[in-house]
Amino acid sequence: MHLLLVDGSSYVFRAFHALPPLNRKSDNLPVGCVQGFCNMLFKLTEDLKGDDQPTHMAVIFDHSAKTFRDDIYADYKAHRPPPPEELVPQFPLTRSATRAFSIPSIEMEGWEADDIIATYACMARDAGGKVTIVSSDKDLMQLVEPNGSIRMLDTIPRPGQPPLRWIGVDEVFTKFGVTPDKVIDVQALCGDAVDNVPGVPGIGVKTAAELINTYGDLETLLARAEEIKQPARRQKLIDNAELARISKQLVTLSREVPVELGLDALVRVPIEPGALFPFLKAMEFNTITKRLAGILEADPDAWEADPALAAKPVEAMGFDNAAKAEARAARLEASGRAEAALVAHAADVHERVKAIPLDHARYEIIRDAEQLRKWIEAIYAAGHVAVDVETTGLDNQTADLVGVCLSTAPGNGAYLPLDHRTGADLLGGGRVEGQMPMADALALLKPMLEDRSILKIGHNFKYDLGILARYGIVTAPIDDTLLLSYTLDGPRFNTMSELTSHWLGHGGIPIKDLIGTGKSQKTFAEVDIEAAARYGGEDADLTMRLWTLLKPRLPAENMSVVYETLERPLAPVLARMEGRGISVDRQILSRLSGDFAQRAAAFEAEAQALAGQPFNLGSPKQLGDILFGVMGLPGGTKTKTGQWATGADVLDELALQGVPLAKAVLEWRQLTKLMGTYTDALPSYINERTGRVHTSYSQASVLTGRLSSNDPNLQNIPVRTEDGRKIRTAFVASPGKILISADYSQIELRVLAHIADIQALKDAFEEGLDIHAMTASEMFGVPVEGMPSEVRRRAKAINFGIIYGISAFGLSNQLGIGRAEAGDYIETYFKRFPGIRDYMDEMRRRVKADGFVETIFGRKVQFPNANSKHPAERAFVERASINAPIQGSAADIIRRAMVKMEPALKKAGIEADMLLQVHDELIFEVDKGAEDKAMPVIAGIMESSAEPAVRLSVPLKVDAHAAHNWDEAH
DNA sequence: GCAAGGACGTA
């Protein structure tokens, strides 16, 4: 990997001073810097050939806002004059130019370009790559590294000098008199007049270098300042020690900017003519257009100038609304066209992949080390590989590895059998002949699977990551076709065969053809190797095909950021959480089970006595017949299948009317529910190897972006009733440890306040008020002091109703009031918070117009039947589309917190294991005694996790508690 | 042995 980072802002300034002014012919817009910028980008790609040719590239700009350095030193860059007038309109154009050349343009509020450059440079170096920073800015010289892993390149034309001037350790030494690692110490002493870094007055570069070379570093120098012979110099250093320290902070580049795009997003792609020529034509850069047309073998006349950037005819510039609307339409069309080119590319790739024949005979069986080495070589040549592990089961915490499937390109595939066994002798270890020893094979695969320069592609890769982790392999980096599909199309396709049937017209060999089904099912270990190779080779091949066709859709459909920030980095985090599991106390559950069983039996006997006959209390059908048939109770309603409804709401009502049978059944149902789903079921999930319960998270099955948990579901452990809560006491910390539960307070209402921009709600959250009481007070004019609990309860129901896409029908059911009264409440709410109605109307409009709504982070939530001809279905979609941005944005916020959590804890020096996620709550396990330090850090990460992508207009609040069990920690 | 329906646990 070779990453090229262009310091965009510094280049624009230098180009401004170095180049003669140039104005666009049609409207005199100054464009000289933009032209210089385009020439540079173009020349860079021309000049850097062979070994110097970059594989990854990005242009980094300063964002015109304050940075953390302003907080350290108020006068930082205070001497810098505002940019010249003619430069200002060129700033956004240089960003457009970057994108026109199909290069990522990166800038972040609160960070200087130099910090972002430092961060990416270190990321690439740590990944074993080479970095070139295109800049001559001395502030970046601290990043240069001796072995050439990080170099700088000065490309500003200077008379009498070669066009490309490399800056390595020697050049830095010439400039500062020290090696790059000591540059910040020298700068701390000599300061910088341009950036207004104070330094120590009277000390220049020469003196500074001499001092640092003598004493080693700044702190040693300041500590031993007394030893300096020259009296004036000695006194200056002693007097200005603090200034020097501040200066060092100012010049030290942050290498930990929370960048949104990973290195893989910076991979170089061919210039897209559909993006390039509309831009160049709008700028009226005829010479560059011709040159690039020749090189790209494209006809520039096939594209129109980008109307959003092109010179405007004079009549369209006035306050004419019609003209404005037209200009807006033109802009939209233009961005649509750029997108159209990407979409066409994605469609083209799809067609090409489909055309590649599927040939099971081509799949190789890898039987020895030499053959495996050849495949690994091919993988290195390709830079990526589709991987699929075959195992003995569906639970990756218990299944054993049987074989590994590989594919380096659509159409090829290989199967590496490792532990196939003869069915006759399962226990005695009848290992089938012709397989590599597993240890040898894994030793060869491990370096490749862990190599940061090789992209591993899987389908539902979290499963494979968990298996491989148990064999000591930490697979990274990864791409996941399931997550690509989920990002692009939502949870529409859930399995590999659904995806491949839809996109490739071929569902693949069904697994049951190999292992059978039902009682006679065998494990993959017993499948014969030739059949396994046809299946496994195809699996890897199909995964590779899916990746090839899905990945280009990300940029075409503007979903790269969602995938790169919310999906891809989360998978390994979840894999680790699943691997850790949580400790569950068998004895507590068994005691509870006994207690519940006894009480349930008593209620069962009572119910049957009251019914006058024995019947199955678990059968809603039998219960309904007894209540509304035999006993002839009034008020029965039927379900859609004609059965009597016997839900808890119905039985509650009957119990209220004085029907003791209803009460007995309700009690029985609660107790048997707790037994069947929790106290009896959970112990069977305790893993023998780890002694813990390992849930499995589904990252790609919820419409709104939430996670779901299964086998067992640990996201629905009871909490509302006293008996139910007892189950939580069985979730315990291991010996010497303690559990921490950290949950977002009212996150969905806060998100609603932000999205719908409801000032009254935002103020209430800002002031830390009881939000439901505040709502009640606003709606009913009742003071919060001494408010009856019933009033607050109604307001709370309305607040939740709003989140769920309220209807008078639903609210009346919830509150047990009339439809009309519920409708009045809703009307009052809308009058008091008009932004809510606007928000709801806007979501209804969008879902009908676009078929989707979005979260604040850009996740799309699709509703294919938004225009259904069934009114009930349409109403349902309307409510869901109102709910989705709220629930989904909250889900994205906690996803971001989870992605940031592990590195942030590590940085803070805190050892805490993240175990569980329950939608707005994270559970951790830490060493006893560490909880007081860990909790504020965890809460801080969660509260700020939206940033820097989104600056919320309401504060987020997280409550954290520590205890030995989950009940007390919650 | 499997799918659908009802019921109910969570946020």
Added chain:
DNA sequence: GTACGTCCTTGCA
């Protein structure tokens, strides 16, 4: 009124 997963019964293969 939103979003899930699991257990149990029932009815059909």
